[in-house]
Amino acid sequence: MSAPENPKLKISSEMAAVRDHRRDFPAFRFVYPVISRRAKGLSLGINLNPDKRCNFNCVYCEVDRSRPGLQIQPTPESVREELDRLVGAIREGALGRDPRFAGLDAAELTIRDFAFSGDGEPTLVPDFDRFVEAVAGTRRDCGEEQAKIVLITNAAGLDKAAVRRGLRILDANGGEVWAKLDAGTEEHYRLVNRSFVRFQRILDNIRRTALERPIVIQTLFLKIRGEPMPPAEFDAYCRRLEEITAAGGRIKEIQAYTIARPAPEPWAARLSAEELEAFAEALRRRLGAAVGVYP
Numbered sequence: 003m004s005a006p007e008n009p010k011l012k013i014s015s016e017m018a019a020v021r022d023h024r025r026d027f028p029a030f031r032f033v034y035p036v037i038s039r040r041a042k043g044l045s046l047g048i049n050l051n052p053d054k055r056c057n058f059n060c061v062y063c064e065v066d067r068s069r070p071g072l073q074i075q076p077t078p079e080s081v082r083e084e085l086d087r088l089v090g091a092i093r094e095g096a097l098g099r100d101p102r103f104a105g106l107d108a109a110e111l112t113i114r115d116f117a118f119s120g121d122g123e124p125t126l127v128p129d130f131d132r133f134v135e136a137v138a139g140t141r142r143d144c145g146e147e148q149a150k151i152v153l154i155t156n157a158a159g160l161d162k163a164a165v166r167r168g169l170r171i172l173d174a175n176g177g178e179v180w181a182k183l184d185a186g187t188e189e190h191y192r193l194v195n196r197s198f199v200r201f202q203r204i205l206d207n208i209r210r211t212a213l214e215r216p217i218v219i220q221t222l223f224l225k226i227r228g229e230p231m232p233p234a235e236f237d238a239y240c241r242r243l244e245e246i247t248a249a250g251g252r253i254k255e256i257q258a259y260t261i262a263r264p265a266p267e268p269w270a271a272r273l274s275a276e277e278l279e280a281f282a283e284a285l286r287r288r289l290g291a292a293v294g295v296y297p
């Protein structure tokens with residue numbers, strides 16, 4: 003089930019801090035604060051890919067790869083140091099002095115999650131488990147145990163040994179995996195995610211991960227050349243999810259969302275809120291799943 007909305011939170015897609023996902027909070031290279039609708043409040047993002055490296059090339063990706071990324075590599079120690087410092091700065095009121103966070107009260111500035119989410123795929127870093135350990139250390143030692151640790155991933159690396167060790171650390175520290183699945187067929191996956199990784203590997207990784215812990219599926223629905231996902235593709239996508247649950251995998255929630263900002267490909271466009279809700283409702287009816295909608 004999705005967490006209930008906190009009525010005190012004034013989170014809407016119109017808020018400056020929601021619209022503004024720039025990862026340029028001064029003096030930090032690998033961490034950034036953002037008001038996240040999906041976190042339902044303040045999220046501290048951890049960007050393990052300032053170099054913009056990813057093994058997907060999604061048609062809707064918001065990362066501007068026309069400009070080179072930063073040639074700096076995070077280490078577990080540098081992430082831990084920055085995260086400790088960011089938590090300390092937030093407690094001293096740093097966000098209240100930033101116009102992007104103006105008008106939010108203390109409750110709204112409570113940290114809801116630490117999210118591995120940045121300019122690329124976080125599981126591409128070597129020793130991913132040591133980064134999870136670093137974030138778990140901040141969460142524990144700074145007394146922020148109300149906050150989840152979320153891994154937002156395209157699932158391609160969930161079978162790597164260091165990532166699997168990292169997932170076990172996540173499990174022990176209030177963690178969640180949010181795995182991308184945008185397609186039901188190899189063909190649609192190639193069209194939307196444009197990855198060299200085999201689609202079957204993505205499916206196997208999601209299933210295996212969901213067998214070991216409940217996971218969240220993130221699906222971006224969009225229009226391609228003016229057409230939303232065709233019924234046959236939607237049926238195949240639902241069947242992939244049914245196969246995961248039939249095998250014993252647990253899907254805690256499906257997050258249905260669409261393109262938020264202009265896509266780099268002119269033939270890829272966002273759905274209206276009504277169109278997205280129609281997909282979400284079809285998912286609820288067919289799978290009986292909890293579906294959160296983020297137009």
Ligand code: SF4
Nearest residue numbers: 056058059060063122
């Ligand atoms: S997986 Fe994420 S970072 Fe990578 S191309 Fe897709 S949207 Fe961009």
